[in-house]
Amino acid sequence: MDWDLIAESFWPIVLGGLRGTLPLAGTSFVIGLAIALGIALMRISGNRLLSGIGRAYISVVRGTPLLVQLFVVFYGLPSIGVVVDPWPSAVVAFSLNVGGYAAEVIRAAILSVPKGQWEAGWTVGMSRSRTLRRIILPQAARVSVPPLSNTFISLVKDTSLASLILVTELFREAQKIAAFSSEFMLLYLEAALVYWLFCTVLATGQDVLEKRLDRYVAH
Amino acid sequence: MSHTDPPVDSPVETPVDDAAPLLVARGLHKAFGDNQVLRGIDLEVYRGQVVALIGPSGSGKTTLLRSLDALEIPDSGTLAFDGGPAIDFALPVRQSTRAALRDRSAMVFQHHNLFPHRTVLENVIEGPVQVRRVPRAQAVARAEELLARVGLAEKRDAYPHELSGGQQQRVGIVRALALSPDLLLFDEPTSALDPELVGEVLSVMKELADEGWTMVVVTHELAFARAVADEVLFLDGGVVVERGAPAQLFTEPAEERTQRFLHRILHPLD
Ligand SMILES: Nc1ncnc2c1ncn2[C@@H]1O[C@H](COP(=O)(O)OP(=O)(O)OP(=O)(O)O)[C@@H](O)[C@H]1O
Ligand SMILES: [Mg+2]
Numbered sequence: 001m002d003w004d005l006i007a008e009s010f011w012p013i014v015l016g017g018l019r020g021t022l023p024l025a026g027t028s029f030v031i032g033l034a035i036a037l038g039i040a041l042m043r044i045s046g047n048r049l050l051s052g053i054g055r056a057y058i059s060v061v062r063g064t065p066l067l068v069q070l071f072v073v074f075y076g077l078p079s080i081g082v083v084v085d086p087w088p089s090a091v092v093a094f095s096l097n098v099g100g101y102a103a104e105v106i107r108a109a110i111l112s113v114p115k116g117q118w119e120a121g122w123t124v125g126m127s128r129s130r131t132l133r134r135i136i137l138p139q140a141a142r143v144s145v146p147p148l149s150n151t152f153i154s155l156v157k158d159t160s161l162a163s164l165i166l167v168t169e170l171f172r173e174a175q176k177i178a179a180f181s182s183e184f185m186l187l188y189l190e191a192a193l194v195y196w197l198f199c200t201v202l203a204t205g206q207d208v209l210e211k212r213l214d215r216y217v218a219h
Numbered sequence: 220m221s222h223t224d225p226p227v228d229s230p231v232e233t234p235v236d237d238a239a240p241l242l243v244a245r246g247l248h249k250a251f252g253d254n255q256v257l258r259g260i261d262l263e264v265y266r267g268q269v270v271a272l273i274g275p276s277g278s279g280k281t282t283l284l285r286s287l288d289a290l291e292i293p294d295s296g297t298l299a300f301d302g303g304p305a306i307d308f309a310l311p312v313r314q315s316t317r318a319a320l321r322d323r324s325a326m327v328f329q330h331h332n333l334f335p336h337r338t339v340l341e342n343v344i345e346g347p348v349q350v351r352r353v354p355r356a357q358a359v360a361r362a363e364e365l366l367a368r369v370g371l372a373e374k375r376d377a378y379p380h381e382l383s384g385g386q387q388q389r390v391g392i393v394r395a396l397a398l399s400p401d402l403l404l405f406d407e408p409t410s411a412l413d414p415e416l417v418g419e420v421l422s423v424m425k426e427l428a429d430e431g432w433t434m435v436v437v438t439h440e441l442a443f444a445r446a447v448a449d450e451v452l453f454l455d456g457g458v459v460v461e462r463g464a465p466a467q468l469f470t471e472p473a474e475e476r477t478q479r480f481l482h483r484i485l486h487p488l489d
Binding site: 114116117119120122123124125126127130134135138139142 | 288289290314317318321322324325326328330332333334335336345346349350351394395398
């Protein structure tokens with residue numbers, strides 16, 4: 001075992017995670033959630049056109065590989081004159097992807113809030129949108145934390161695909177050192193270990209968040 | 220809450236035109252698909268009056284009550300407040316009309332429907348602060364006063380799931396009162412409660428009636444209806460079969476259907 005190589009490469013790989021993987025996943029997740037909320041609201045709007053657009057969007061995102069979506073944005077768009085740098089390309093592709101997956105989670109969470117909560121909001125005089133914002137979404141958020149946390153953790157791992165469009169992130173750092181040293185097994189296992197560490201920390205954070213949100217729920 | 224306390228901002232304080240009823244409903248019809256649930260209901264409610272709606276399951280009591288708060292929109296019929304212009308349900312009902320109806324009335328639900336992510340106090344001030352734009356400090360002061368009156372002052376910072384069923388329902392009543400509505404609507408407010416908790420809720424409702432609040436109450440508690448209501452409506456099959464003062468309707472009902480219904484409730488084993 002080449003302990004020196006491990007010691008030398010560990011920090012650059014972690015740094016690739018902290019400076020590349022996590023910001024990429026975090027930014028895409030936040031934008032993706034905003035898209036997802038919009039799509040979910042279109043789906044439950046009762047308006048056939050909006051609902052149809054939402055359904056089509058979800059179908060396309062879920063029915064095509066993430067890698068293909070990434071390549072369409074980075075390699076495909078330049079051929080119609082739209083050149084986007086690697087980082088923003090990755091953010092666009094991952095955001096759109098999260099938007100498709102999280103939309104169904106958010107929609108299900110909104111529908112899981114009992115109808116009586118809407119009616120209670122209305123009887124105290126609130127409009128639909130205010131009831132949604134103040135009464136329904138906070139309760140839906142509680143329900144959707146576990147599945148959305150899983151979406152985020154998956155996203156952190158999926159961002160390794162961005163190495164294929166030359167984004168500097170965790171896996172690309174490992175690849176570079178592997179190519180340079182020819183220690184492929186060692187470096188890729190090391191990358192796996194760092195991903196695992198990141199995901200374990202995130203899963204712990206998920207637990208803490210769920211416990212906090214549990215305060216007002218009866219058991 | 221004692222009966223001699225002055226009413227807290229209760230509707231009887233406002234000068235009113237005694238001639239016109241607070242609420243007049245005419246010919247309300249409502250169907251769910253093929254199911255004709257309301258088949259022409261007429262209803263008047265005067266200020267300070269307590270109207271009880273009784274009748275068998277599925278007779279349309281809840282649907283009628285919910286129509287008064289725009290939680291259901293009837294297919295046809297009219298509704299007018301204080302002798303004002305009538306809302307005609309045969310025409311499309313605007314959002315502003317729903318808002319106006321909800322401004323008038325407040326509903327106390329069978330299953331309280333408190334906001335589980337909000338404390339008791341936050342539940343009560345939500346409407347006043349968010350909708351009526353009452354300054355927060357003022358809304359809190361009033362909420363604390365109302366909570367004290369139903370014996371829940373020390374529960375202001377509790378979450379709904381930390382309360383008993385009777386306490387939850389009393390908070391539900393306070394949440395409605397805090398809106399200072401012209402009309403309080405109750406849909407079987409005690410039927411989801413354990414029997415020993417029913418009394419605490421009914422006694423709060425009786426005190427509200429004594430204070431002069433205008434109330435429409437769907438109930439199976441005939442003793443309560445008899446003691447508190449000014450008028451009782453017996454619904455069956457989507458129509459008002461019989462209406463009258465409780466003393467008359469409960470002791471000598473004119474209609475055979477009313478007699479049978481009362482008999483079934485009073486002597487369930489016969
Ligand atoms: N949203 C709805 N969709 C379809 N049918 C409904 C709906 N609400 C009520 N109904 C039907 O309308 C009829 C009357 O219901 P309603 O709840 O008004 O009766 P009720 O007199 O309150 O009965 P209960 O004493 O059981 O509460 C019932 O047959 C019920 O199944
Ligand atoms: Mg009912």
